[in-house]
Amino acid sequence: MAKRVLIVEDEAAIREMVGFALRRAGFEVDEAADAAQARTRIFEQIPDLLLLDWMLPDISGIDLARRFRREEATADLPIIMLTAKGEEDDKIRGLEAGADDYITKPFSPRELIARIRAVLRRVSLLEDEKLEAGALCLHPASHRVTAHGEPVELGPTEYRLLRFLMAHRDRVFTRSQLIDRVWGGGTYIEERTVDVHVRRLRKALEPYRHDRFIQTVRGVGYRFSSRVPVQGTG
Numbered sequence: 001m002a003k004r005v006l007i008v009e010d011e012a013a014i015r016e017m018v019g020f021a022l023r024r025a026g027f028e029v030d031e032a033a034d035a036a037q038a039r040t041r042i043f044e045q046i047p048d049l050l051l052l053d054w055m056l057p058d059i060s061g062i063d064l065a066r067r068f069r070r071e072e073a074t075a076d077l078p079i080i081m082l083t084a085k086g087e088e089d090d091k092i093r094g095l096e097a098g099a100d101d102y103i104t105k106p107f108s109p110r111e112l113i114a115r116i117r118a119v120l121r122r123v124s125l126l127e128d129e130k131l132e133a134g135a136l137c138l139h140p141a142s143h144r145v146t147a148h149g150e151p152v153e154l155g156p157t158e159y160r161l162l163r164f165l166m167a168h169r170d171r172v173f174t175r176s177q178l179i180d181r182v183w184g185g186g187t188y189i190e191e192r193t194v195d196v197h198v199r200r201l202r203k204a205l206e207p208y209r210h211d212r213f214i215q216t217v218r219g220v221g222y223r224f225s226s227r228v229p230v231q232g233t234g
Helices: 012-024 035-044 061-070 088-096 109-128 156-167 175-184 191-208
Strands: 004-008 028-032 049-053 079-083 101-104 131-133 136-139 144-147 214-217 221-224
Touching (some): 004 035, 012 109, 035 049, 061 175, 131 156, 175 191, 191 214
Parallel strands (some): 004 028
């Protein structure tokens, strides 16, 4: 099945050029001229990849990328930023906002298509990549978690929480960050709800002695780590 790419670009000539090149390369293409149209298109059908212009007439591409990363439905949507800005600081800003890659105008259609295919390959590998820590294994392809080869029964929220933390091993996340990335920025829940689901996750992992991997960093939040916690964590 052809991959679907949404082009978010306010300049019609660029949208037309990019769209023509992508269709010739076998992609399905949808277009939006601003952030409002982009959100409408994504609400109708989430694309496989988003080509997002830095400068849009309503809000910046940077802000739009951040919004998509906070929403559960689009948190993992691959994003390539299109921009005339070529400075290193601008590239870093784009990547920190959640972009997977960055291409500076003017660019050749061949380079853009190569970048798109490279990002889609990385995403495909990550989606199927088994996550492991000790005898704990998370299998994204089958949506299963095992410990010492035995199935671990988790609720859907605990599964998403474990997958996110295992995919970002040794990084500390605040409760608000976990709400954005696991529940989605469009959902309002209290921060103490995160603590409830962390306790449930630990309880499910406790019989296998893997609850120690879910560590509390006092005054900050939580992390997943197979290392022995240092003083001030637990």
